[in-house]
Amino acid sequence: MEPIRKVAIVGAGLVGRGWAIVFARAGHEVDIYDGNADIRATVMERIRGSLSDMHSAGLVDAVEPVMRRLAVRESLEAAISDADYIQESVLEVRDVKEAVCLEIDRAMRANAVVGSSSSGIPASAFTESCANRSRFLIAHPVNPPYLIPLVELVPAPWTDPDVVPWLRHEMEAVGQAAIVVRKEVEGFVLNRLQGALLNEAWALLEEGVASAADIDLTVSHGLGYRWSFMGPFETIDLNAPGGIADYARRLGPLYHSIARSRTKPDPWSGKLIRKAEEERREKLAASGLAERSAWRDRNLMALVAYKRRSKA
């Protein structure tokens, strides 16, 4: 399979815009289409704003050369007909994904590849009727993909096996870190890991073991320090003198006992959500959420710059 030259973005909300930056920053020509005319009219300025912030943080050399590789098209066909790779990022609703994939299917080149940003709906749930279904798979990013590089590649049972290593290589070539999810499991890998931590956090809050603030601190000033450059297996490999098997011998029984105490998970109840909401709003008024999100993004940019320098 040939390297990507031309990319199309279908759906230019939060995630589609982020993908446009990823591909244009790496030197690809990118055509953008969104079904909403207001989004089409404003997407370039929003992208320019993100690129300016990245420029200030030293993450892109210049804004305008990246902008020149981007174009907004007025129809889906115009955006995708000569694309080698199409990134679909429309709403997370099965029927919407199916409808847009059928539209893409009719207009795409037969040998193009289509990655869907779906956070949890597997490709087999919405690409079965596509004539080119062997060219479709999930390419699930983390938001924003131009700052957090992970992408989960999840093929459907009918995805051409050559497409997966090809897209992994192409994603790495544009600076992303790709993983392959070998089976279509709900939530893929990232949201299953995130869900395990979240479910335990809610349970600890409900049981009054610690406040939401202290549970957050456990991650921000504890576990999270290592997690920005190593995962759970490498962490435990380094946390016992004899490595991972030694760690498993020492602490396996503790983790087994904890897991056995959580065999009947409850849904997150309204009462529990109110408790967390009250504590969070005391700490941060709803009017401060946007500013705090901008603070998060500035921190993320500084972390990205540091990781680049240190190759962590």
Ligand SMILES: NC(=O)c1ccc[n+]([C@@H]2O[C@H](COP(=O)([O-])OP(=O)(O)OC[C@H]3O[C@@H](n4cnc5c(N)ncnc54)[C@H](O)[C@@H]3O)[C@@H](O)[C@H]2O)c1
């Ligand atoms: N927000 C996140 O943190 C995040 C992270 C990873 C993956 N995702 C996934 O990315 C996808 C997009 O999410 P988002 O947060 O960008 O949503 P969003 O609501 O910001 O953007 C969706 C865009 O799709 C457009 N759209 C809807 N139907 C369309 C159609 N038929 N043709 C063209 N455009 C259409 C909408 O106008 C909108 O601009 C979802 O599948 C979501 O689960 C989101």
